[in-house]
Amino acid sequence: MIPYKSPLEAFLHWEKTTPDKAFLKQPINGKTTVYTFKEAGIEARKLAAAINKYNFPIQSHIGLLSKNCVHWIISDLAIMMSGHVSIPIYPSLTAEAIHQILEHSESKAIIIGKLDNFESQKSGIPNIPKISVGLYGENEGELYEDLLLKNEPLEDVYMPESDNLHTIIYTSGTTGAPKGVMHTVGNFVESLNVINSGLKLKEGSRFFSYLPLAHVAERVGIESYGILLGAEISFPESLESFPGDLEACQPELFFAVPRIWAKFQEKILEKMPQNKLNTLLSIPLLNRLIKNKLKQKLGLKHAQIIISGAAPLSVSLMKWFKKLDIEILQGYGMTEDCIISHINLPEANKIGTVGKKLDGVTIKLSTEGEILIKNKCLMTGYYKEPLITEEVFENGFFKTGDIGEYDHEGYLTITGRIKDQFKTDKGKYISPTPIELQLSSNADIQQICVVGTGIPQPIALITLSELGKEKSKEAISTALIKSITALNKTLEKHEKIEKVVIMKEDWTVDNGLATPTLKVKRNAIEKIHQPYYKSWFEQIDTVIFE
Known part of the structure; x- marks a missing residue:
C-alpha cells in the first residue's frame, strides 16, 4: 500500500524531503527550464493563496x-491546495465545447495555460x-505571473x-456529448x-508527458503516478520538437496511443525501408x-515499461516493434473505472490481448458479451446526470x-463495441473493430472506419499515411487490393470487405472526426458519408478515391 x-x-x-530534486522540465524556445520540488511547491502555494482570495466555497x-x-x-x-475540484479541459476543444463544459460543471474560475489558438476559444x-x-x-483576466x-x-494547505x-x-x-x-x-x-x-x-523515475492531461490515463498514469514516485516529468515544447524532446528525456515509463506507434513506424521506414531494415537486422554484428x-x-x-492504450493496437504492429526489442504492453481501462481494468505485464x-484483470477487479460478461466491471475506484457517477448514471x-x-x-489463460481480447456494430441490408450484424485492426497492418493506411449500414457488404473508409500519400494511385490500389484479398480469406462471408x-x-x-486521444469518431464520420455508401458500393473499382 502506498x-x-x-x-x-x-x-x-517530496517537497519536504527532496526539495532540490528536479521535478518538472519544460523546454521553452529551445532551452529547458527545470523546476525543483521546492520551486514547484512555492509557485503552487502562491497560486493557491491567490485562488483563496476569491473566497469560493470549499x-x-x-x-x-x-x-x-x-x-x-x-x-x-494549487487547485488541490486551495481545497477545490479540478475540471480539466482538452486544449483542442472548440469555444462551444469549452463553454458547454464550464457551464455544465458550474466552474467558478478557469486557469488558462499553453494553447495553440486561444483566440478562437476565448x-x-x-x-x-x-x-x-x-x-x-495569453492575458485574459489576471496574469499568473502577477499573482x-x-x-x-x-x-496551511x-x-x-x-x-x-x-x-x-x-x-x-x-459518441454524443461528453459526460x-x-x-x-x-x-x-x-x-x-x-x-x-x-x-x-x-x-x-523519468516520465514524459505529452498526451492530453485532461485524459484519465495521462492524469492518473503520468501526472499522479509521477507525483507518487517523486518522478522527473518532462514535456515536449511543440509537435515539431517532440522527437528531440522525447529523445532527450529517455523516459523509463512511456505511454502512447495506436496512432503514435503507427507514426513511429512510419518515420523509421521513411529513413530505412523495410527491406533494408530486414537485411541489417539479419546480420549478427549489426543487429x-x-x-x-x-x-x-x-x-x-x-x-522499462511501454504501454499502449485508449484504442486497440494491431498485432502486426506490436510484433514489428518487438523485432526491434521494443515490447509494447497493451492495456485496457476507461475514465469511469479510473483505468483499473486489464493490462499485460512484462512477465x-x-x-493481441489487453492482458489479465488487475488486482481487485471483478468482471462479468453479459449474454451479449458486454464487459461489466467492478473495482474499488469506479466513478461515483456522471455529474448532474443521475438517470444516465x-x-x-x-x-x-x-x-x-x-x-x-x-x-483459457485469462487474457482478455476486446472484439468490438456494442454501439459500433452495424447491420448490412442482408440483416447480418458486423463488429468492425477486429476487421479494422487486421487491415491496419498495411503501412499505407493511417485511419480506418469499416461501415456498411444499408448496403449488402461492408466497405472500408480510410485515410492514407504519409508513406501512402507518396505513392501513385496505381501503387496504392494494388497494395490495398492485396490487403483486402488476404483479409477476406479470414472473414465470414457477410463480413468480407467489398x-x-x-x-x-x-x-x-x-x-x-477524431477525439483528442486520436480515436476515430465513428458517428461523425458516418453522418457525413452514409449518403454515399450505396453509390460507392455500386462502382466497378475496388479502390475508390473520394
Missing part, C-alpha cells in the same frame, strides 16, 4: 485549459474569474478526505495503489547496434459498452 492519502500528500512529502470547481506543461501540474496542485469562456499564464502569450508577485506561499471529490473528467466522446465523470481522492489513491504494485517502477540506435532515436532506450504479455450500472457493475472474450474508399482529408481533432 503511504499517502492523496496525490497532494505525496507531493508534500470544493468549488475550477477549470484548467492548457496543453501539457509545468503550469498544468502546478495549477492542478469566446467560449463565460464571465468567470480567469487566470492566464503570460509566458504563453506570484502579489501573494506569499500558502502555508487544504488536506482532502478520501471521499472528497477530486476531479470531474469530461469524456472525449467518440462529467466524478472521481474522489480515494479513487485516485486506489488506482495508484494498483498501478504501483503492477509496474514496480523505482522512485525518481544489436541497429536496435539500440533506433531505440535511442525514439527515446525508448531506457524505457505476462500476450500480444443509473443506466450504466447493473448490480454495482459498470457496463463498459465493450464486447470481449477471455482465453470496397475501399480513400478519403480526401485526414480525420483530425480540428475537423471533429
